[in-house]
Amino acid sequence: MANFGSDNASGVHPKIIEAMALSASGMAPAYGVDELTKSVEQRLASLFETDVTALLVGTGTAANCIGLATFCSPFGGIFAHAESHIANDESTAPELYTGGARQFTVGGDDAKPNLEELVQKIDVSGARGVHSVEPAVIAISNLTELGARFSPDEIAAYSELAKSLGMKLFIDGARFANAVAGESDSPADLTWRAGVDALSFGATKNGAMAAEAIVFFNKSAAVNAERIRKRGGHLWSKHRFLAAQFDAFLDDDLWLANARHANQMGQSLKSQLQAIPGIEFASVSEANELFVRMPKPQAEALWECGHAFYEWPSLEGTYRLVTSFTTEQAEVDAFCADLRALATDG
Ligand SMILES: Cc1ncc(COP(=O)(O)O)c(C=O)c1O
The missing domain is CATH 3.40.640.10 (Type I PLP-dependent aspartate aminotransferase-like (Major domain))
Structure with missing residues (x-):
């Protein structure tokens, strides 16, 4: 997850x-x-x-x-x-x-x-x-x-x-x-x-x-x-x-290597999310923090699957996804696979 x-x-x-x-x-x-x-x-x-x-x-x-x-x-x-x-x-x-x-x-x-x-x-x-x-x-x-x-x-x-x-x-x-x-x-x-x-x-x-x-x-x-x-x-x-x-x-x-990894994971997540119907970005999301608009039931279903992320309080219907120096490609892929399945079902 x-x-x-x-x-x-x-x-x-x-x-x-x-x-x-x-x-x-x-x-x-x-x-x-x-x-x-x-x-x-x-x-x-x-x-x-x-x-x-x-x-x-x-x-x-x-x-x-x-x-x-x-x-x-x-x-x-x-x-x-x-x-x-x-x-x-x-x-x-x-x-x-x-x-x-x-x-x-x-x-x-x-x-x-x-x-x-x-x-x-x-x-x-x-x-x-x-x-x-x-x-x-x-x-x-x-x-x-x-x-x-x-x-x-x-x-x-x-x-x-x-x-x-x-x-x-x-x-x-x-x-x-x-x-x-x-x-x-x-x-x-x-x-x-x-x-x-x-x-x-x-x-x-x-x-x-x-x-x-x-x-x-x-x-x-x-x-x-x-x-x-x-x-x-x-x-x-x-x-x-x-x-x-x-x-x-x-x-x-080390500071650059860690940040580069976090950014790469963030941008990998971004490019996969951009291909999922109904997902929009609320900001340019250029590095390791992504701000994504999705229907609330989809966010809730992702939480049910065990994925962790927060709703951003000041932007309605927007969720913040943050990658870090420890994020693995498998996490990115699993999250996107679940969201893709939800978008297709929905
Ligand atoms: C933009 C920004 N500035 C500063 C901080 C540092 O805050 P803290 O006192 O929690 O280390 C954070 C932490 O979330 C942050 O996101």
Whole structure:
């Protein structure tokens, strides 16, 4: 049976478990001043081809919120798509970490914030000077929450807007690896070269046990990040285990190999689904997250067969199917065979 519930439902890559086990003996300085942590920061700088400030944390919510709070004061505003994880799936953590900043959301195809709407919303929100909210951050996600990729030019359009208004551009990169894998744009092209100030670079969904890096390209604006992480309870004492995960994740481009596999499985699923009558796509679904419209009785019958996946709450009649680094071709084929049979019967 297929499990397309979430890439978070996948396990841990053996190389990452092995790296953690290898780090387990002996003493190492606590709180992130160990040699492995320092070398991971250097490795991230090499990967992104520029000097960075990189902080490791254990959850994507922490990575996003510490990153946002670094750029946004309690009286600031964060502007993102209405489907964004920060607006829908992080409770009020962004508000908690920033000390009360307000989130504003806009629409846009495939969960890419519509630029005109953004301009308008930013304009209106900050129009009353001291009485209003100070526009601080534009936040996008790559992959987007509807499984789409951004091109460097698209990202540059947001950064130009942000810079023209004295704001910062932040990327939620919980699935950044899936945005990079199989494409010609480099991590640098998709971030600082396109004007991005910081990225949360996710590893958890893509092979780690619990590890995310907040990568600041705008180092001068990142001075408070470490204190915000500490204050928020996300400075791990046995930090070497976060570093060990990231070290193995970066070794031999494991992060890319895992994401490439997840994307290939996603696209194999997509091409089989496209050939099934009555199945439509609610988004471009370019990598490992597919958003599929199907009649509810068919979804229920698939659940009855034992396949796992969720209905997407904000899009009526739409189901999210997520593949991961552990997805097998047999799962994809079994799911499609069952759906094909249901479509023929129905
Ligand atoms: C787009 C996006 N951002 C961030 C996260 C990270 O969230 P968590 O705090 O659950 O690790 C997720 C996880 O589902 C996500 O889908």
